[in-house]
Amino acid sequence: MALYFPKHSAAFTKAIEAIRGRPVAVLGHVRPDGDCIGSQVAVARVLRELGFDAVCYNHHRVPSNCASFVGDTPFFVDEDGVDSSRVAISVDCADRKRLGPVLQEAYPEVYLNIDHHISNSLYAEHNIIEGTASATGEILGGIFLDNDLTVDEVTAQALYVGIATDTGQFRFASTTRDTFEICCHLMERGADPAAAAMELYERESPAKLALLQRFLASFRYLCDGRACVGIIDKEAWAATGATKEDTEGLVDYARSIEGVEIGVLLEEMDGTMKGSFRAKDPVHRVDQLAIQFNGGGHACAAGFNPESTLDEFYPRLVDALETHFASLKETSQ
Amino acid sequence: MALYFPKHSAAFTKAIEAIRGRPVAVLGHVRPDGDCIGSQVAVARVLRELGFDAVCYNHHRVPSNCASFVGDTPFFVDEDGVDSSRVAISVDCADRKRLGPVLQEAYPEVYLNIDHHISNSLYAEHNIIEGTASATGEILGGIFLDNDLTVDEVTAQALYVGIATDTGQFRFASTTRDTFEICCHLMERGADPAAAAMELYERESPAKLALLQRFLASFRYLCDGRACVGIIDKEAWAATGATKEDTEGLVDYARSIEGVEIGVLLEEMDGTMKGSFRAKDPVHRVDQLAIQFNGGGHACAAGFNPESTLDEFYPRLVDALETHFASLKETSQ
Numbered sequence: 001m002a003l004y005f006p007k008h009s010a011a012f013t014k015a016i017e018a019i020r021g022r023p024v025a026v027l028g029h030v031r032p033d034g035d036c037i038g039s040q041v042a043v044a045r046v047l048r049e050l051g052f053d054a055v056c057y058n059h060h061r062v063p064s065n066c067a068s069f070v071g072d073t074p075f076f077v078d079e080d081g082v083d084s085s086r087v088a089i090s091v092d093c094a095d096r097k098r099l100g101p102v103l104q105e106a107y108p109e110v111y112l113n114i115d116h117h118i119s120n121s122l123y124a125e126h127n128i129i130e131g132t133a134s135a136t137g138e139i140l141g142g143i144f145l146d147n148d149l150t151v152d153e154v155t156a157q158a159l160y161v162g163i164a165t166d167t168g169q170f171r172f173a174s175t176t177r178d179t180f181e182i183c184c185h186l187m188e189r190g191a192d193p194a195a196a197a198m199e200l201y202e203r204e205s206p207a208k209l210a211l212l213q214r215f216l217a218s219f220r221y222l223c224d225g226r227a228c229v230g231i232i233d234k235e236a237w238a239a240t241g242a243t244k245e246d247t248e249g250l251v252d253y254a255r256s257i258e259g260v261e262i263g264v265l266l267e268e269m270d271g272t273m274k275g276s277f278r279a280k281d282p283v284h285r286v287d288q289l290a291i292q293f294n295g296g297g298h299a300c301a302a303g304f305n306p307e308s309t310l311d312e313f314y315p316r317l318v319d320a321l322e323t324h325f326a327s328l329k330e331t332s333q
Numbered sequence: 334m335a336l337y338f339p340k341h342s343a344a345f346t347k348a349i350e351a352i353r354g355r356p357v358a359v360l361g362h363v364r365p366d367g368d369c370i371g372s373q374v375a376v377a378r379v380l381r382e383l384g385f386d387a388v389c390y391n392h393h394r395v396p397s398n399c400a401s402f403v404g405d406t407p408f409f410v411d412e413d414g415v416d417s418s419r420v421a422i423s424v425d426c427a428d429r430k431r432l433g434p435v436l437q438e439a440y441p442e443v444y445l446n447i448d449h450h451i452s453n454s455l456y457a458e459h460n461i462i463e464g465t466a467s468a469t470g471e472i473l474g475g476i477f478l479d480n481d482l483t484v485d486e487v488t489a490q491a492l493y494v495g496i497a498t499d500t501g502q503f504r505f506a507s508t509t510r511d512t513f514e515i516c517c518h519l520m521e522r523g524a525d526p527a528a529a530a531m532e533l534y535e536r537e538s539p540a541k542l543a544l545l546q547r548f549l550a551s552f553r554y555l556c557d558g559r560a561c562v563g564i565i566d567k568e569a570w571a572a573t574g575a576t577k578e579d580t581e582g583l584v585d586y587a588r589s590i591e592g593v594e595i596g597v598l599l600e601e602m603d604g605t606m607k608g609s610f611r612a613k614d615p616v617h618r619v620d621q622l623a624i625q626f627n628g629g630g631h632a633c634a635a636g637f638n639p640e641s642t643l644d645e646f647y648p649r650l651v652d653a654l655e656t657h658f659a660s661l662k663e664t665s666q
Binding site for chain 2: 103162163168169170171172173175176177178180181182184187188194195197201202203204206210212213217218219221253255256257258280310
């Protein structure tokens with residue numbers, strides 16, 4: 001059988017062999033998502049199976065829709081205390097800062113850094129970075145399969161959840177034949193897509209759906225329908241009781257409309273605001289748009305934090321979008 | 334290599350060999366979806382590659398989000414005329430009636446019937462039915478791979494679309510290891526999940542999103558939050574300009590809420606109404622609930638057409654749901 005990541009798989013084995021017998025802390029990023037949690041669970045379990053004392057630490061709690069995927073894996077938030085004598089392995093964490101303040105201080109040196117973000121700052125002693133992988137879960141799945149390591153049912157499901165969530169359920173361009181093949185192997189080891197989907201997508205809060213309703217009701221089409229802006233204002237927060245987490249995925253609705261090339265989410269906070277851009281095509285370079293407003297990101301997905309109120313900011317946004325589409329037209333002529 | 338569907342693959346070859354040289358009509362069901370269109374495209378193209386004169390006929394037009402997957406495959410609606418001398422092959426069509434009136438009359442005898450609905454009425458001379466498959470596209474993909482038939486890029490994408498849509502993007506329990514493995518082979522032959530997703534999910538009409546907004550705004554929680562009912566009333570149709578097609582998927586939002594076990598969609602029409610149930614667990618047997626209101630379906634998904642106005646019907650629905658949850662409680666005690 002061909003190996004998925006021959007170089008990374010050898011590097012993983014070598015790095016793990018070198019710390020045999022030492023306790024390990026598997027670290028994830030702040031505001032952890034499915035791929036972060038799944039990857040932490042998987043690394044900790046595979047190491048424990050190999051005889052390591054491995055535990056997981058996060059700055060923030062496991063999101064409720066991922067809680068069941070942790071199983072009996074030892075998982076702690078850093079405010080409950082961390083054992084800084086452990087060897088640190090980080091997953092899905094593009095930069096040391098993403099560990100959050102407590103873990104950064106507790107682990108000034110990260111031993112092994114496994115990630116699929118191409119922007120990873122290579123902050124560890126050993127860095128296993130594969131930007132072509134759809135998820136850190138895909139890298140880990142490939143490495144475990146390559147090395148014939150024991151993937152138990154909880155590990156298989158955790159890795160599957162990482163892949164399914166980070167590919168938007170196999171909808172993003174990062175989804176490759178290997179993505180599907182690795183999922184196939186994970187199912188042979190106990191991954192259950194329907195059970196994962198039930199936890200991930202069928203446990204929404206009424207507040208989140210109420211927030212979506214208000215977001216949809218706020219849609220404004222700009223630039224001849226090429227941009228769609230949805231707004232969560234102060235009143236929407238108050239009326240729905242929704243939390244900041246509940247805005248996840250909203251901006252995708254703005255982008256999903258026929259003819260819309262850039263979707264925008266604006267969130268009003270106390271005295272200030274933040275926003276997100278999502279483009280259908282990388283030609284829009286929404287990271288460049290976001291830079292104008294104290295933000296950044298990727299060609300198709302970016303965020304910004306203008307030091308401004310919503311009322312002050314909105315006309316600036318309209319101007320920026322109009323200028324953007326006009327310049328695009330000139331370039332293409 | 335192990336075969337996916339050894340019996341069906343042999344039956345397919347034998348059935349096709351017996352009609353070599355004869356023109357073929359590949360038929361789909363009324364209100365075709367991604368799996369229907371994808372399966373028709375795939376069968377017609379594979380037969381054409383084998384030297385057959387094969388065309389596709391449907392009662393209704395290809396939905397706009399599937400139009401691009403047809404490629405240069407000959408595809409016609411039956412109102413433009415059908416050649417009834419062709420040998421009829423139906424796909425994804427559980428019953429002859431689902432062909433619609435014109436195709437039923439033009440093809441009183443169907444030669445080959447390929448489907449994944451376990452309820453298929455076996456109406457053809459040869460019936461290739463595999464209820465364990467997630468989609469008709471999965472059966473066809475398996476058969477074509479088993480028989481080493483030429484799957485071109487358009488065919489690969491069409492089959493992929495069938496699988497991706499009929500599994501709800503790999504979220505339904507019908508998703509198996511073979512589902513993923515077949516997708517992996519389809520990607521090797523040119524299937525492109527991200528391009529498919531762009532067509533399927535990023536071309537929504539503003540009217541559909543406006544309908545979703547009104548549906549969410551109408552939510553009523555019943556039976557201690559175990560049921561959620563959303564209503565599209567006459568005013569919602571008028572205000573949004575949405576079409577009947579635009580209600581697809583709405584009921585899933587009602588079911589997706591934490592604690593909700595049954596989601597309900599009620600649609601008010603001129604003078605009458607229709608409805609849908611979606612359950613999280615087959616224990617609810619919503620087909621049995623639907624039977625009370627002139628409907629039917631499956632354990633987790635059913636529809637109904639009470640001969641009643643919305644105002645008359647609503648209290649009956651509330652009663653039925655309360656009785657249902659009460660009886661469930663008694664059964665489990």
